[in-house]
Amino acid sequence: MSTLTKSEAVDAPQAGNAFLSVRDLRVRFRTEDGIVNAVNNLTFDLEQGKTLGIVGESGSGKSVSNLAVMGLHNPRNTTIEGTVTLDGQELLTASQRELEKLRGNKMAMIFQDALAALSPYYTIGRQIAEPFMKHTGANKKEGRERAIEMLRRVGIPQPQTRVDDFPHQFSGGMRQRAMIAMALVCDPQLLIADEPTTALDVTVQAQIVDLLKDLQQESGTSIVFITHDLGVIREIADDVLVMYAGRAVERGTMREVLKTSQHPYGWGLLSSIPRINSSVDVPLEPIPGTPPSLLNPPTGCAFNPRCAYRELVDGDKCVTERPPLELANGHLSACHLTPAQKQSILTEQILPRLSS
Amino acid sequence: MLRFLIRRALGAAVIIVLLIALTYFAFFSLPTDPASLSCPKGCSPQLLAQIRENMHLNQPIVVQFWHYFSGLFVGQDFGNLGHCAAPCFGYSYNSQQFVWDRIAANYPATFTLAVGGAACFLSIGVGLGMISAWKQGSFWDKAASSISLVGQSTQIYFLGPLAMALFVVNLKWLVQPNYTPFTQDPWACFQGMILPWLVMSVIFWSNYTRQVRSLMLEQLSEDHIRAARAKGMSNSYVWWRYALRGAMAPIVTIFGIDLGAVFSGAIITEYTFGVHGLGYLAVQAVHQEDLYLELGVLIFSSVSILLFNIIVDAAYALLDPRVRLG
Secondary structure, eight states: OOSSOTTSOTTOOOOOSOSEEEEEEEEEEEETTEEEEEEEEEEEEEOTTOEEEEEOOTTSSHHHHHHHHHTOSOTTTEEEEEEEEETTEESTTSOHHHHHHHBTTTEEEEOSOHHHHSOTTSOHHHHHHHHHHHHHOOOHHHHHHHHHHHHHHTTOSSHHHHTTOOGGGSOHHHHHHHHHHHHHTTOOSEEEEESTTTTSOHHHHHHHHHHHHHHHHHHOOEEEEEESOHHHHHHHOSEEEEEETTEEEEEEEHHHHHHSOOSHHHHHHHHTSOOTTSOTTSOOOOOSSOOOOSSSOOSSSTTGGGOTTGGGSSTTHHHHSOOOOEEETTEEEOOSSOHHHHHHHIIIIIHHHHHO | OHHHHHHHHHHHHHHHHHHHHHHHHHHHSSSSOHHHHHSOSSOOHHHHHHHHHHTTTTSOHHHHHHHHHHHHHHOEEOGGGOEEOSSOOOEETTTTEEHHHHHHHHHHHHHHHHHHHHHHHHHHHHHHHHHHHHTTTSHHHHHHHHHHHHHHHOOHHHHHHHHIIIIIIISOOSOOOOOOOTTTOHHHHHHHHHHHHHHHHHHHHHHHHHHHHHHHHHHHTSHHHHHHHHTTOOHHHIIIIIIHHHHHHHHHHHHHHHHHHHHTOOHHHHHHHTOOSHHHHHHHHHHTTOHHHHHHHHHHHHHHHHHHHHHHHHHHHHHOTTOOOO
C-alpha cells in the first residue's frame, strides 16, 4: 500500500494517521546576505516500517527539512513554520527538553560523513552507549554491553575489542556502521539517514543499504533516506519525494517516480544516470545550468531557467506562476505541462533514451 | 609514552648541555676580567688573586668550564670559601653566597607568583572566552573581547602602579604587595600576592579569551556536535563534554608555553611589585655583573621552559587520542 494518500490536497493541513507527518514545512535562515528560503511548503507522510526516499541536488532542502524534523537548527537564525507530528506528538512546538527525550530514542539520525560526525576524543563504545544510558538510565557496564551488542548487529568483527577503539582507528565503512549502531541503539521508530552512503565506495554502499533494510525488517523502523543517488533509492525506498529549490516537485511511490516521472527535473535526473549496458558512445545527459540560489529563487517555477520544455507551456506561465503539486498521470508533480503533454514526452522522448 | 618521555628527556639534556656550554663560553671568553668584576670596591690585590684562584681563572678556559660543568653534578671546592654542594652553579661574590642558595631563596616567590598568576589567567581567560562564545554577538561577547584587547595592550609597569595606587593607597582594600611564604601564613601570602597575580594575568588572559572563543565556535559548528545533539544529549552536555573537549588541546598547548614563561621568572611583574623572585634576581645579576649568578638563573630558567615543553607534548597525546607519540 502506498504511504501517500494521493487524493489529499497539498495544502490540506489535516494531520493524517501517518507515523511521521509533515505539513507545510517552511524553513528560513537569516544570513548576512539576506533571508534564505531553504524549504517551502513541504508536505509528506511516512508510515510505520516504510522508507521514504528524498532526492534532490545539493541545496534543494533535503537535509534542512529533516534537521527541522529533528529540531537541530540553530533557533537564533532559523525560522521554522508548519507542523511536524511524530506518532501524534507535535515536534515544532515541543520544548528542548521534550525533543532531547525523543532524539536518539524515538527518532534518530545518521549523517553523511561519519568521521566528522563522531567525536575524535571518545571511544566508539562510549559514543554508542551515551544515548542508551541517557534514555534508558542504564549504567556504564550495561551501556558498554549494549554498545558491543549493537556493533555486532551492524556487522563489526570482534566487537568486544573494537568497542574501545577511537573513530580514527575504524575504516570508512566501519565508521558508518558504528554511526548506524549509534543511531539505532535505542531502537528508534524513525530513522533519518542523511546521505549515509554518499561518502562510501559502491561495495560498502550496498552493504550499508542491505544492513538498513535488514534492521528495518527486524524492528519495523520507519526510514527517511536522503540521497542524490537514484540507484540507492531503487534499492531501499517505498516512496520517493523529489525536491528542487526547497520545494517538493514530485511525490509518489518509488516505481511511479522512477519509471513514470512526470516532471522535467525528474526526467533530467533519470537521463543523467550512467547505465552499465548503454553504449559508451552515447554521452550522459546532464541537466543544464546550476541549482538556483535560494536567496533569490527564480520566479514562477524554480526550475524554469533550466527546463527544456518551457516553450510547450502557453505564455510565460512558467516564469510568472508557480505550478502547484497536483495529481498527474498517477502521482503528484508540480509542472505546468498538461498531463497529456507529460505522458507523451515521457513515452516518446525519455523512456526510449533510458532504454537505448 | 615512556619511550617518548625518555627520548624527549635525552633531547632536552643535549639542549641543556649545549646551552650551558654556549652561555659559559660567551660569558667567560669575553675580554673582561670576571675576577675583578666579582671583586668588591676597594679590592686588594691579594683578594683579587684569591678570587682568581677560587674561580680557577688561572687555568685554561676549557678546564674552567669543566670545573663549572662537573660542579653542576658533583659540586666543587672554592678554596677557602668552602665546598659548594651539587648542584653547584658557582659563587656569587657580590652577595658572598653560593648561586644555588640565592636561587633557592628566591624561587619560592617566583613559584607562588607563577601558580597564582597561572590560575588567574587560565580561569579568567577561559571563562571570558566561554562567555563570549556562549553569548556570541551579544553585549557580553563584545565586552569580553574589548577587555581582552585592552588587557593585552597594557603594560604591567603601567597597570601595576595604577592598581596599587587605586586598591592599596586610595581604597585601602589591599595591603602593599609583598611575598610571604605560603607555608608560613597562607592568608598573608594570598593578600600580598593577589594584586601581582591579577595584574600579571591581564597580559596573558586575553590570548585565552580569543582562542577559547574561536575554538568553541569552531567546535560548535562541527558535525559531531550536531550528531551528539541528534543523540538527545542536552545542550550543556554537548557544550562541556564535546565542544570544550575539542577546544582543550590547543588551550593546553598555549598554557604550557605560558607556564614555562612564568615559572622561569616574571621579571617585570616581580620588579613592579618588589617580589624577590627569580626575575628579580636576574635583573640584579645583570646590574652587578655577577656572571655566575646570571649563568645560574639562565640555566635554571631554560630547564623549566624545556620541562614544560615536554609536559605540553605529553599532555597533547593524553588529550587527543589521534596523536601518537614515539
